[in-house]
Amino acid sequence: MSKALQVVDLSMKFDDQEIFKKLNFSLETGSMTALLGPNGAGKTTLVRILMGMLSPSHGYFELADDVKVGYVPQFRNIDPDYPLSIKSFIELNTPFWKSQKVKDQVNHILQETHLKGLADTRMGEASGGQKQRAYLAQALLDQPNFIILDEATASLDPKAKEELMSLIAHLNHEHKMTVLFVTHDIPLAKRYMKDYLYLSDGTVSQGKMEDFKESFN
Amino acid sequence: MFAYEFMRNAFWAATFIAITCGVVGVYVVARNFSFLAHTLSEIGFAGAAFAVLMGLKPLTGMLIFALLGSIGVGELSMRTEQKESSISAISAFFVGLGILFLSLSSSASSYATNILFGSIIGVSRSSVYQLVGLSVVVLLIIFAIQRPLNYDSFDHIGAAAHHINTGFVGVVFLVALAMAVSIGSQVVGSMLVFVLLTMPSSTARYLGKSIPSMLAWSVGLALLGVWAGLCLGYITNWPVTFFISLIEVTAYLLVYFTHARKKRA
Numbered sequence: 001m002s003k004a005l006q007v008v009d010l011s012m013k014f015d016d017q018e019i020f021k022k023l024n025f026s027l028e029t030g031s032m033t034a035l036l037g038p039n040g041a042g043k044t045t046l047v048r049i050l051m052g053m054l055s056p057s058h059g060y061f062e063l064a065d066d067v068k069v070g071y072v073p074q075f076r077n078i079d080p081d082y083p084l085s086i087k088s089f090i091e092l093n094t095p096f097w098k099s100q101k102v103k104d105q106v107n108h109i110l111q112e113t114h115l116k117g118l119a120d121t122r123m124g125e126a127s128g129g130q131k132q133r134a135y136l137a138q139a140l141l142d143q144p145n146f147i148i149l150d151e152a153t154a155s156l157d158p159k160a161k162e163e164l165m166s167l168i169a170h171l172n173h174e175h176k177m178t179v180l181f182v183t184h185d186i187p188l189a190k191r192y193m194k195d196y197l198y199l200s201d202g203t204v205s206q207g208k209m210e211d212f213k214e215s216f217n
Numbered sequence: 218m219f220a221y222e223f224m225r226n227a228f229w230a231a232t233f234i235a236i237t238c239g240v241v242g243v244y245v246v247a248r249n250f251s252f253l254a255h256t257l258s259e260i261g262f263a264g265a266a267f268a269v270l271m272g273l274k275p276l277t278g279m280l281i282f283a284l285l286g287s288i289g290v291g292e293l294s295m296r297t298e299q300k301e302s303s304i305s306a307i308s309a310f311f312v313g314l315g316i317l318f319l320s321l322s323s324s325a326s327s328y329a330t331n332i333l334f335g336s337i338i339g340v341s342r343s344s345v346y347q348l349v350g351l352s353v354v355v356l357l358i359i360f361a362i363q364r365p366l367n368y369d370s371f372d373h374i375g376a377a378a379h380h381i382n383t384g385f386v387g388v389v390f391l392v393a394l395a396m397a398v399s400i401g402s403q404v405v406g407s408m409l410v411f412v413l414l415t416m417p418s419s420t421a422r423y424l425g426k427s428i429p430s431m432l433a434w435s436v437g438l439a440l441l442g443v444w445a446g447l448c449l450g451y452i453t454n455w456p457v458t459f460f461i462s463l464i465e466v467t468a469y470l471l472v473y474f475t476h477a478r479k480k481r482a
Binding site for chain 1 (some may be wrong): 363364371372374375376379380422423425427428429431
């Protein structure tokens with residue numbers, strides 16, 4: 001198996017506060033990893049570094065040449081009056097005048113994320129699970145082969161959680177997509193993820209999800 | 218009605234201004250900039266009054282003040298915690314400044330009325346060219362940044378995660394907004410510029426579900442307002458601004474209540 005991501009001696013400090021120190025780990029292409037850890041351990045900080053939205057204080061990371069990362073952030077500003085339909089939301093990062101290719105791509109992603117029948121529903125009126133699938137669909141429009149999801153299931157009911165997780169499993173299985181899934185939900189991670197990264201007290205440990213024994217929060 | 222040149226001029230200018238305000242308004246509402254747009258118009262009022270004092274065209278002063286103001290106020294609105302209070306303070310200061318300039322200039326009070334409440338009827342041919350030119354510039358700016366602007370305005374977090382330079386998009390949009398406020402004030406006055414800048418687009422949010430459809434509704438409603446307003450103003454000799462605000466507010470309330478009823482049902 002080739003490596004999709006290699007993290008070397010990665011450290012992060014905000015002013016005097018050290019978030020983590022000298023993290024070393026790698027993720028294999030096509031792996032499914034849960035990024036676990038207590039609140040404030042630096043999970044989102046680590047993700048933001050990997051997304052190039054923050055610079056680490058020390059160390060570096062390398063993505064394989066053919067890796068294209070998609071990212072689903074933790075929070076979105078979608079209030080109940082938000083006007084755009086699910087389809088319009090997904091295609092926000094496309095040109096105003098769309099080519100047939102872009103239209104086909106959007107339709108394909110709507111189908112794959114089970115949103116085809118809801119394409120015309122306003123995002124503000126969509127359920128939590130539908131919104132999360134739309135966020136994922138928007139990220140998928142860039143055709144990534146590595147997807148990072150930050151607490152995507154945090155506010156979902158059990159059924160919506162299962163729906164989203166089976167979709168992620170499908171992406172991993174069918175498209176060999178590498179998945180890094182930030183979560184607090186250990187039982188859910190045990191059901192769907194194969195590996196774990198555990199971030200705590202400024203250090204990281206890695207292993208098979210079935211062997212994960214820690215408990216936190 | 219169109220036999221008179223002043224009416225033809227008013228129609229041409231109002232048409233372009235309505236299109237511009239309709240387009241810019243969609244992003245003003247999406248970015249929650251309604252209050253900021255109102256503040257810019259008050260800064261513009263001080264600029265217009267300053268221009269009168271200096272013997273310049275009010276539009277020139279308005280443009281300069283609104284453009285400078287957009288950068289300062291925009292910065293504040295993005296960074297300060299107490300953004301509402303700080304913007305209120307600035308807008309109060311500039312209205313005071315405008316009143317001072319007007320009293321110093323000892324111009325007829327009709328000047329103040331025109332700046333505050335609009336004076337599209339009586340606009341000269343050369344001013345029409347200027348207003349149309351400025352409208353085209355604003356539309357070109359929006360067109361040039363439309364893709365990142367759409368993304369940033371309707372999904373700021375997603376846009377930032379996609380490495381879109383949201384700061385740059387914000388500044389360019391503020392420049393376009395300052396220009397739209399200045400030219401919009403020529404029709405409905407700086408007091409009521411939000412009638413063209415936020416009312417049609419707020420209505421459009423209930424009617425359209427995609428950005429193109431919202432733009433179409435917003436521009437359509439703004440055009441309906443200014444065209445009907447000019448006609449009714451011509452017939453009744455009442456202020457055009459009154460009719461425009463009546464039409465835009467009625468459309469908004471109608472759509473709002475229909476939407477609220479549908480949602481409850």
